[in-house]
Amino acid sequence: MKNIAVIGAGTMGNGIAHVFAQNGFNVTLIDISAAALEKALATINRNLDRLVTKERITEADKAATLERLTTATDMNAGVSNADLVVEAATENVDLKLKIFQQLDAAAPASAILATNTSSISITKIAAVTERPTQVIGMHFMNPVPIMKLVEVIRGYATSDEVTTKIMALSKQLGKAPVEVNDYPGFVANRILMPMINEAIYTLFEGVAGVEEIDTVMKLGMAHPMGPLHLADFIGLDVCLSILRVLYDGFGNPKYAPCPLLVNMVMAGKKGIKSGEGFYSYGHGTKELIVSGSFK
Template identity: 60%
Template sequence: MNIEQVGVVGAGQMGSGIAQVCAAAGLQVILFDLNLQALERGVAAISASLQRLVSKDKLSQAELDETLAKVSLSTDLSDLGQADIVIEAASENEQIKQSIFRQLDEVCKPVAILATNTSSISITRLAAVTNRPGQVIGMHFMNPVPMMKLVEVIRALQTDDEVFRAVSTLAERAGKTPVDIKDAPGFVANRILLPMINEGIFCLHEGLASSEEIDTVMKLGMSHPMGPLALADLIGLDTCLSIMEVLYDSFKDPKYRPCPLLVQMVDAGYLGRKSGRGFYHYE
């Protein structure tokens, strides 16, 4: 399977990052979103990320221009019809993702791979809503995509071995390290990370320490580059809650119960960096 053209669904933080690393690897990228404003924000984020590399002498201006030239924009899903692979990076909501996969199954060429950047949702269930379940796979990039080396490559129960090999090769071409993961709630990264973040929120909820103090404990005591509450703000508290709900609903184990404070903050619209307020305030 030769992959040269990549479609990306969703121009948010993850989608724009995926588009950037694929374009930087020399692949043609079609970035899709429902509205032009979202696409413009996505391209602005890619440009700013590349410009930071130029300022650090890690990229030339010519390479920046070449990378941006490989990214085309679309608000018409049918424009992804000739892509060799489409990577979905929409909201962490199973119903939304299933709807997208049904539509992609209709518009994409028969041999195209359909991948999802989901953080926790069953790849097997997403594959089952298509007529090409063997060509569906999880491709979970870490945030921020241009910086983080890991990609969890998650096989659905139905995924063909050839598809797994093609996606692993694509991840390596994009400068990432693919890790073979079985399809299970939260996979590996978020199965470990999100309960830790949730416990940090419980510490705040119970008044053990302030946000800054909790994060300082984890940074200085455990050598984490970022504390759990600052990391939750970066991920997005709505995404954190969605992942915890998947874990809790899947395992029916109270250790995965989302902290009530996390639920409250999402209800209030305090979603972290993207909303300007989470456990910290942002300009």
């Protein structure tokens, strides 16, 4: 596999495109928004500059990476010669099903179709295609250029051959792939999201404040980031979507989203992406400007 198409130029999509291009693959980054593509290229350029500054890559490596990266606003044209398509659109099941129906019609018959979903059923996504054996999950972690893990999720019909190829490909990217089966939340979010939800309940019930909860988990459990800060980083809307997938998939009340989380998302407080969640952030940055800003 040499030609990779990435659908979606947001945080995950531009990170996935970056990693593939840096590791020698020809990448087409696709988004309906030209402005989103421009922003994504600027982000990739900045991230490559950081690697040059840290002497992890050379200026020549940076130039070669950018040379292997192209953009497109037409998905059909963008995937026409892809060996692998990685979808990294918004975590919305209806949107993903629509994209995969279109990809199935537009991508070469031999192409593998992967989704970066963090919780949505691979089997459900594969069922809208005529190639369910070639549909698989590649759940990268954020930030993609730094985090090593890739959850490789087998749908009900995903073939052994496709799974083997994606495991090997992930290693080519310098990642550590872990094969998991297709159940709600897979492994990472099935464990992580109930912890984040419990931290929100702990705040909601007045047990402790934002900074106190995060400090306990950082200093007591050796977590690099407290669960409420991490929720802001992931996106409170994304956390809510994943919890709803878990709740709907298992029918277990332990996965029910905390009412505080629901209200914050409805109020537009989505974390870093909106500038405010459990903390407040500088405009367009991930830098805290007010610690524990929750009211």
